[in-house]
Structures are given as structure tokens and as C-alpha cells.
Amino acid sequence: RQSRSDRGLDRYQVNVLAATADGEHAPVVFEDNPTYQNLVGRIEYRAEFGAMITDFNQIRAGALHRANGGYLVVEAKKLLVNPMAWDGLKRALRNREIKIEEMAQFYGLVSTVSLEPEPIPLDVKVVLIGDEMIYQLLHIYDEDFRELFKVQAQFTPDMQRNEQTAQDYALFVGDVVRRENLRHFDRTATARLLDEAARMADDQEKITTRFAESTSLIREASFWAGRAGRDVVTAEDVRTAVEERLRRRNFAVERYVERVMEGVLLIDTKGTAVGQVNGLSVVQIADFQFGLPSRITARTFMGRAGVISIEREVKMSGPIHDKGQLILSSYLANRFAQRRPLSISATLTFEQLYSGVEGDSASSTELYALISALSGVPIKQGIAVTGSVNQAGQVQAIGGVNAKIEGFFDVCKAGGLTGDQGVLIPTSNVRHLMLRDDVVEAVGEGQFHIYAVSTIAEGIEILTGMPAGEPDEEGNYPEGTLYALVQARLDEYAERMQEQSARRERENGPTKEPEEEPGEEGGPGDPRLW
Known part of the structure; x- marks a missing residue:
């Protein structure tokens, strides 16, 4: 403990706030806990006879003092969650000086006379590290950020x-x-x-x-x-x-495969079925990603309701999935509604799905199921499918291709590999294949297969073993092709619909479309909606 005479000599001491290890290199300071006081410094107090006393020897440097003349590296998220830290850093950079002030003075909590150290000139480069979302939020909502931090460096994964x-x-x-x-x-x-x-x-x-x-x-x-x-x-x-x-x-995957083998989850990996395809989805748990197969079914019947996604009707699907479902409807209309309107009612669903579905990677799978249901030609259940589709019928790349293939492989392996099983993927995803050793070995031995396709026509031929067919100049498909069967079924639906309409007219007289009355803005009679 210092004596009174020793404390009297404190006024002649030198309080060195910060000094570089050598005078040749600029300091680089990483501040892991960027609180206000850790950044701009603080004034400490000592208790003497029940009173809090301080002097210039109690002034402590902050990270800005240590980094002055060099670089300060701070995590943006940690900086933003500490009260006053972000404002204090901006004030120091804007004024180009470090001013040590007590936080309580900002809120008017104390009026005690204390030390007021002179501001110190500041010359520092501040590097903020954070994710893209934090950068976008600061850039949009903080004008000072746009002024003070003008250089962005993006790190790719x-x-x-x-x-x-x-x-x-x-x-x-x-x-x-x-x-x-x-x-x-x-x-x-x-x-x-x-x-x-x-x-x-x-x-x-x-x-x-x-x-x-x-x-x-x-x-x-x-x-x-x-x-x-x-x-x-x-x-x-x-x-x-x-x-x-x-x-x-791998516990979740093992439990899923176990449920499939027990027959609780209905996934076929052998045989054929009409209007039924194994789709593939990806599940992310923390840093672990795995794929799971799902049964997708389609049913068609007479009507003019179009293609209905059951998930969309009950609001279990996201907008990207809904977009993919509308695109496959457009593909059908482009292929088979050039001569007459498309008269069809169809439903699509993910069987045994009790959570939401998002993404368009199953749009080609849904389209295959729909084509099979219309043509009556069964699909090989040993082949799972992934890939999105555009209006021209091109199969587009998707994410998580390795996890999806491995997920279906695990189910097939548990039930016994037959040599006929495999996965249909977009050709543009071939470069992304980095599969597990056991999957590569099975492919090399011919026990499992990876099929790369560029169009829906290529994919449906692999799934059914039947050529899709191309239309002639009159829009007719050759006999013995899959699309000829689809066109025949659609023509049959249209003829039956016309027969029923004619029968109703004979029985009840011609029907007249009701005229819409002018209505409120945005209503059925609003002429801006015509």
C-alpha cells in the first residue's frame, strides 16, 4: 500500500497510454470485445476513505489508442450489440480524434467534476468484419456508414x-x-x-x-x-x-431409412407405378446437410381446373415452389394446347409431407408424374429425380445434388441394390458431383446409376423406357410415343367435355354468360381488370 508521501509523487509520473513494439511498423489491433470503453478508453477510480478518487495516472487507453497510426479490426456484430460503441467509433472517425468520456455523462446520470483528457489526434484504418446482411442493413439505414466505410471487400466461400x-x-x-x-x-x-x-x-x-x-x-x-x-x-x-x-x-438419416424399411414411410425403390415418382429434398441441420426421398404423385381427370398443387392450396408451399408448378403447367400447354384449349384437371402432392415445401427443384419431378398419369405409362420407381424445369422443357441445375443422391442411395442400399436403381440429375450439375466413396464404388460396379439429362423428353424416356416423341408440322405426335398417348388422353377429355356441354344445352337450352355489373375499385366489375 502506498504511503501518503509516495502518492504525492504520482503527479510527476508519466502515464504511457499506448506504444508500438517498434517504431518501424504500423500496429494492427484486433479488438475481440468492442465495448465503448474498450474502444475509446476509460478513466478508472480508486476508493479512499469512502470517496472515489482519480487522477491522470488512472486514464486507460482503448483500442483506438493502440491502433493509432495503423489498423483496427473489429467484428461488426459485436460492435453493434454493445451500447454506445458504434456511435463512439463513428464520432472518433468523423472528428479524427479520440476523446475519453464517461458513458454516464452522455445520459446525464452524474454531475461530479472529473478528469477531461485532451482529445488525441486519430489516424487509423478501421476494418469491419461481418456478413452480407449486416453490410446491407448498415448501407441502407446508416448514412454515416456510407460516408466512413467506402471500401468493400467480399470474401467468397x-x-x-x-x-x-x-x-x-x-x-x-x-x-x-x-x-x-x-x-x-x-x-x-x-x-x-x-x-x-x-x-x-x-x-x-x-x-x-x-x-x-x-x-x-x-x-x-x-x-x-x-x-x-x-x-x-x-x-x-x-x-x-x-x-x-x-x-x-447421421442419426436423422438412419431413423428415416429405418422408417422406410418398416413401411411407415412409403417409398418404393423397385417396380413401376403410374403417376408416381420419387423426388429428392435436402435438409440442413446446423452444418450437416443430408438428402431425403419423397413420394410425389399425380392424378388427372376431366375438368378445366388446370394443374392444382395440393401444397399450394393449403398454403404449405413457398413462392418459388409455386412458380415452378406454374411453369410446368405452361410447358404442358405449350406442348399439347396448340390445336385446342387444354381441358384437364390434375392434382399434384408430396405424400406424407407434414411441413412446408419450398424451392423449384421438384418441378421436373412433378412434371414427370403428371405426364405418366396422363399417358398411363408407368415410371420406374428405382430412379429418383431432381431438377427444375423452364417453359421450354429444359432441366435446370439445383443445389445439394450430392446430398440428394446419397440420401436415395442409402434407402436403396438398405432395401438391397438391384443394379437398376439410380438418380436423374440435370446435366449442368455433373460438375458438382463429389460423392461418398461407397456411392462411387456402387456406380463403378454397376449397382447404382447417375443419369444426366438436359430436357424433360430425355428424362421421361429414361424413366419409362419409351420415346417421348416430337410433333410433326400439324402438331401430331408419332404413334408409339409417350406424348402421342398424352395427346390422345387430352383429346379424349376435350371430346367428353364437349359432349357433356352439348347434352346440357339440349336439356336446358343454351347458357349465357352473366354480365358483370360495374363494381367497386378492384372488384369484378372494375374495368381496369378487364
């Missing part, structure tokens, strides 16, 4: 896979190994890690830049190498690490 990045990735692996004192990786292990990085990116020609995930895999592979008694990590150790990671996370 992946990078091109080439010789240079492969070499850089190997150097990254070596750096992690040396820094954490892990077992060294041989060339086969490094190559396998590179493949896993491409799998994380869902692209054969890219590798992920989410190095935290790669670092975790490096640690786990080193552990399994030690468990196997090896001093150097091999590709087999990386494979074991990947399989063990999957085993720890």
Missing part, C-alpha cells in the same frame, strides 16, 4: 481448384500440422483432403475457403492415424475421419 491453389492448400495443411504439433500428412492424405475441400464446396472445380472445417478434419485425421499406430497420416486416415464424422451426425 470457395476458390478455383488448380495447381496453384492445390499447392497453397498443401502449405496450409503443413502450417496447421506444425502449429498444432500434429502428425505430418503424406501426399495421398493431402490429396484426399483436397477432395474433401472440393466436396465441402459442392464443386469438382472449386475448393472451400472455410478453413475452420478443413482444420477440424486435419485434427481428426491425425488422431485416427495415431489410433492406427501410424506416424504419418495417410489417405485411409482421412477417410476414417470423414466416415466417423458422418456416423456421429
